[in-house]
Amino acid sequence: MERTKSLLLCILLLGIVYGQRPNSFTISVSLFDQYPEYNPNFEADNSRHSGVIPGLVNYNLDPITKIPTLSPNADTVDGLIVNKPKFAYFFANQPGITDFMSYDLTFTLSGSSGIYQVDNQVFFPFDYKGFDTDASKRIYQDGDGNYHNFHFCMKMNSYFTYVGNEVFNFRGDDDVWVFIDNKLAVDLGGVHSAASKNITLKTLGLTAGNTYAFDFYYCERHTTTSTIRIDTNLAVKCLTTDYCGICNGDGSSCCNAAASCNDNDPCTIDKCPSVTTPGITSSNWKTFCTHTQMTCSQNNTCTNYGCVAGTCQKTSDKTCPALSCKTLDKCDVSLGGCQYKPKCVAPDACTNVVCNPTTQNCDSTTVNCNGTDKFCTDYSCDKTKGCISNPKTCIPQTGAAPCTVYSCAAGVGCQTKLLNSTECGCCDPTKTPKCKVATCDTKTGTCVYSNVNTDDGNPCTVDTCDATTGVISHTPVKCSGCQTCTQAAGGCTDTATQCNNGNVCNVGVCTNGTCSYVPNTCDDGNPCTDDSCDPLNGCAHTATTCPDLGLCQIGACSTTGGCGLTNRTCTQPTDFCQDVLCDPRLGCITFAKTCVPSNPDCQYGVCNNGTQKCEFHDYSPLPFGCNKAAVISTGVIAAIVVAGAVALAIMIFGGKKGYDYWKNSRDHKIASLNSNPLYTQNPASGNNPMYGNN
Known part of the structure; x- marks a missing residue:
């Protein structure tokens, strides 16, 4: 009986057609051709080491680069990673090491189970392409002696809205890593024969209705086979396409800044254009490359540095600004930069000389030594x-009188x-x-x-x-150097105000009568201001610009903690049937809302923009097991087995037309009732739970 029920279930799953699902969908992915001479991690000697090696990559995927990184604890010996630095180019465009090609990966609906499949047991997308356009590189063969390109990697970055019943099954060779919500979910690293991994997303702690990143990475690294098979009901989304033609791409698949955006100026920093650049297309993207002048951080208070042939070098002495009533003495880095002397200097201790800031003239007056005691x-x-x-x-001048x-x-x-x-x-x-x-x-x-x-x-x-x-x-009293005498101090003391070189950006310090200078930090105690000093204008405090991290975390400053990050808030679409998310590489993206039913095995959701509501409908035909109230009798089971077999035979031998005809006749309960017991109210004197519309 149990075997009969299992057979019945299998037949029904094969026979059910989900009319609401497309027959196939395609995701544009990135392929990177590899050649063993350029990356020795491909076609490495596997005579002593092979098999699935978990733990080659880090558990967390960088949400900005979207490239797996080699784990510091990776078993690179058994994993055949013979050149660790070049692992970084498995999924990256690096001229001379990889060759990029876009590829349409098609998922086809498999039978009636709602599972989509990619199944290719001779998967060689780079045959006669990539590096193998050069005939001399076509030197690798399968077990039958046929040429194939066995060395390439695939990267797919996508999203899906979790509904609650998703599964993902993979079988193939070699490396396969799948990240869900930027966390490693499938780990089949290493050079190995076809290996399998099946995951049920319910075990990952996801929340129904939320949209998550789904990132798939696959490498073929060794002869003599190349196979790939994916079975999944994940409704992966292509939210946007970049100028490389890649689904959810950031432009890095086809654009390598050093090669694609090189302006032949060694003193500019060349950068690939952003995918969000208005007007950018697959044919004009190179015109949007940016070239930022290199800045040299070596600048000091007395020397200008600039870029010369791609390196920072001394270009000139810094010009000290002219200061009112001051004359330039020298520029000394150890003293804080430009040093000035007063323009007007008294010729002796009995003359006051003052500089007129308007005319810059030196005005002299006699020192007034008159004291307060005019009598004695x-x-x-x-x-x-x-x-x-x-x-x-x-x-008296005539002399003292006697006595x-x-x-x-x-x-x-x-x-x-x-x-x-x-x-x-x-x-x-x-x-x-x-x-x-x-x-x-x-x-x-x-x-x-x-x-x-x-x-x-x-x-x-x-x-x-x-x-x-x-x-x-x-x-x-004559004090030493920068010391002055005060009655309060009872003698000579170090006086910092005597250490004035005319540069307000230097802080003078008097120690044992000797002046020294330190830069004026102009620190106002506020972590949200950038403090600077100008020899002419003194201290300035400008609002700190905190750097963003990617396109989804905005730099923000707090007076208690300084620079930090806040999440970008994307504007919610006014269209009820649209949703929005923020991708760290792509920014805010609007996409069609997925209405999630409470029972995704039996229903699908439709967004109604007119009513501003999600509507839920049963799949037609209703999948087996969705009518919970029904009790299936032995007679009904037997009748359903026959009907299922008929449906399966029609599907297999009659093709799509035959099956569509059979399915369409459901609405009429099939003209000849005896031909389909699935839709007979009481087949074999039993109760049929499949009878009716729900």
């Missing part, structure tokens, strides 16, 4: 030392005091030495002399008394 201090200017101050001498002491009182001025005979007899003012102070010791009656106090309380002056003249002076 004399102020003057020394051309070397600058402003100096001395205590006022109150002794008279001269002094100066703050806020009052010079004063005199006449000593009595005792005081004068003890310390005669006329006999007091210069820079000394006389004091009478009343106990001994003798005069005691001590040094005059010269300290003015200012740590930034050197206080002295001239032993010849008795004049007390307060001369400014």
Whole structure:
């Protein structure tokens, strides 16, 4: 009984025609001819190593390049990858190593099961093509001695909307890798005889109604056979065709920038055109190649670099900009670039010189050394030392009077005091030495002399008394280099403001009296601005442009984290029956919406733009097993077996016309009821669940 049911199911699956599905569909794929002399990974010695070798490629597929990459843990010995760098050219256009050709891969509906098939047991698409247009390269033969081109790779990039019941089965040789949603799903790497892999997409954790990438990679690498068979009900989509004629291609299959877009200028970066370029076609795409001038990052603050014969070289000294009221001293990289000196320099310490920014003239004035104490201090200017101050001498120019002491009182001025005979007899003012102070010791009656106090309380002056003249002076302290003296600091200290080379893009640093310079970073603490400095205008802060990653991730800047990426939002079509997705290579693409039924084995979806709804219809004839409420009796089973056999025979021997006639007669329940028990209400006194329209 079980064998009868299985046979019945097989016959029914063969006999059911899904009228809503096309008989075939074609996907334009990329083929890359290989030649063992150019890529030794083809026709490598397999006498000791062969068979399916999983793990040759990385699990994740780069969504931008769409080219599998060799795994760092790959068993390249058994996988016959004898030249690792050239694995990168299995699925890439590289003149001198590969030769590209577009190819229409046709999937044909197989029977009535809804499965589409590619089946070619002598698959040699490059015979007499590619490198084999050269007769001298036609040296490889099959087991019967017939010439074939056994060395090529195929790449198919597509999409599908997951409905929930998809399967993918493959059998063939050699390498086969299938990525679904950019994750490895079929791994049949290596040089091997025909090998199989079957996957049910329900096991992959996909969500019904979502559209996913489906990428298929196949290589034939060795004599003496080449076979390929695919069985699948995946409704793969060709959303767009590039200028190479490739479904969902990015132009890289036919365009190699170095060869296809070479403008013979070694100082330009040649790039293949984008497939989204308006007006681009298969006949004019080379005119849309871009050529960007090479930039040299070696530029420093004193030297210009440029491209010379394809390499960055020194082209000239950098021209330092003219600065107001400054004269160029030199350009020194170690000091931060252009160094300037003041245009106007005072001739001595008693002259102020100021540059007029309007006329650029040097205007001179005398240094004003007048101090605040006009009663007891004399102020003057020394051309070397600058402003100096001395205590006022109150002794008349004619000389001191006997027994008279001269002094100066703050806020009052010079004063005199006449000593009595005792005081004068003890310390005669006329006999007091210069820079000394006389004091009478009343106990001994003798005069005691001590040094005059010269300290003015200012740590930034050197206080002295001239032993010849008795004049007390307060001369400014001479600090070393970039040091200055302040009363607050109590002496000389390093002062960065003294290190000014006239270039605002240098930050002066004073260390132990010596200036050094570092570039002014102009850092404003904002990660979303590019900080720069111009010798004329100073710091500038422009908004940072964060780079995109592919066409679906947009560079965006956050003040907390700097540059990052956000997903591009594609504009949803106004047409209800259209959908949109973003391909990292192709950008936003609009395509026909797939309406996903809840039971995809029994129904298909149709998008109705008028009602703005998805409509679902039963397949006709309704597949076996879709009428859940029916109970099949033994008599019905026997009748269905007969009907199935009749349908199968009609399909096989009568061809499409005979089968179409049989199918069309279903609507009339077949004129002779006894000729088709499938559509008889009570065949063999049993209940027929297939009777009726649903």
